[in-house]
Amino acid sequence: MAGAxxxxxxxxxxxxxxxADKPSGLxxxxxxxxxxxxxxxxxLRQQWPGAQLVHRLDRDTSGLVxxxxxxALHRALSQLFAERLVRKTYRADVLGVPAQPAGSIHLPLARxxxxxxxxxxxxxxxxxxxxxxxxxxxxxxxxxxxxxxxGRSHQLxxxxxxxxxxxxxxxxxGDQGEAMPETGCTAGxxxxxxxxxxxxxxxxxxxxxxxxxxxxxxxx
Numbered sequence: 531m532a533g534a535x536x537x538x539x540x541x542x543x544x545x546x547x548x549x550a551d552k553p554s555g556l557x558x559x560x561x562x563x564x565x566x567x568x569x570x571x572x573x574l575r576q577q578w579p580g581a582q583l584v585h586r587l588d589r590d591t592s593g594l595v596x597x598x599x600x601x602a603l604h605r606a607l608s609q610l611f612a613e614r615l616v617r618k619t620y621r622a623d624v625l626g627v628p629a630q631p632a633g634s635i636h637l638p639l640a641r642x643x644x645x646x647x648x649x650x651x652x653x654x655x656x657x658x659x660x661x662x663x664x665x666x667x668x669x670x671x672x673x674x675x676x677x678x679x680x681g682r683s684h685q686l687x688x689x690x691x692x693x694x695x696x697x698x699x700x701x702x703x704g705d706q707g708e709a710m711p712e713t714g715c716t717a718g719x720x721x722x723x724x725x726x727x728x729x730x731x732x733x734x735x736x737x738x739x740x741x742x743x744x745x746x747x748x749x750x
Contacts, residue, residue: 538573542744546600547607547735548581550574551746554592554723558583570595585611588684590701593620593728594746606736611681617732620676620686621665621748623725624695625704627672632663635689639682646702649684651692658682660689671698686726698725725750 541550550570552558557569574581574597584596584607598604610616640655642648649655659679666673672695678685684703690696691703698704699722727750732743 538570541574541597543599544742545738546598546603548574548578548597548599549731549744550595550597552587552592552595554590554749557589558586558595571597584608585681587728588687588724588726590699590724591726591728592723592749594731594744595728596731603737610733610736614679614681615733617730618678618728619730619732620678621727621729622674622676622686622690623671623698623750624674624690625671625698626695627667627669628662628664628674628693628695630664632661635660635662635693637689637692639685639688641683647683648702649682649688651688656680656682658685658689660686662690687724699723700726723750 536553536556538553538556539551541548552570557566559571560567560569571581571583578597578599580599581597582601582604584598584604587593587595596607598607636657636659637651638653638655639649639658640652642650657680661677661679663675664672665675674690674695676686687697687700687703691700696704701724727748728746729748730743730745732741734741
């Protein structure tokens with residue numbers, strides 16, 4: 531999908547804090563080369579030149595991203611993420627239906643390849659912890675709520691693939707040969723994109739002490 535077609539809703543600004551809702555298919559920050567110049571950060575800096583990303587989402591993941599407009603706030607928010615004091619919630623549609631209504635995944639992850647970037651379980655890898663809850667079972671696939679307690683690269687995608695429930699539409703960890711039937715479930719069956727969305731963030735503002743919660747409706 532061309533970058534011009536990826537519309538970014540107007541971000542929410544609270545003082546020096548900016549909350550953006552990134553569409554799937556848009557990089558968080560520019561990559562190397564002119565073909566990777568378009569990004570969420572590039573676009574937002576046209577209006578907020580001093581904006582800095584506090585964290586990132588994969589290009590194909592949609593949802594909430596925090597940015598700081600002030601260096602002091604950027605440092606403080608980055609520390610919140612480093613200390614795992616930000617509650618992150620995702621929605622994902624996955625292949626298959628888990629046998630249990632909820633569970634936890636504790637699998638250390640390590641890089642398996644650089645091009646394309648792939649991660650997988652490795653006893654020598656970095657600790658990674660994901661909690662999940664079944665929201666809706668739809669025959670051959672299901673919708674999960676996910677809460678990562680660590681922030682490893684591709685954590686949710688690699689964890690779910692490792693337990694046999696890859697995220698639908700995942701070009702790296704999924705089985706693209708799967709044909710999903712029409713089921714009538716509210717989530718729909720087609721997987722034209724990675725079905726992973728960062729739907730909520732909750733944390734205490736590191737400077738004001740206010741409890742903040744942000745939500746983004748799941749677009750699939």
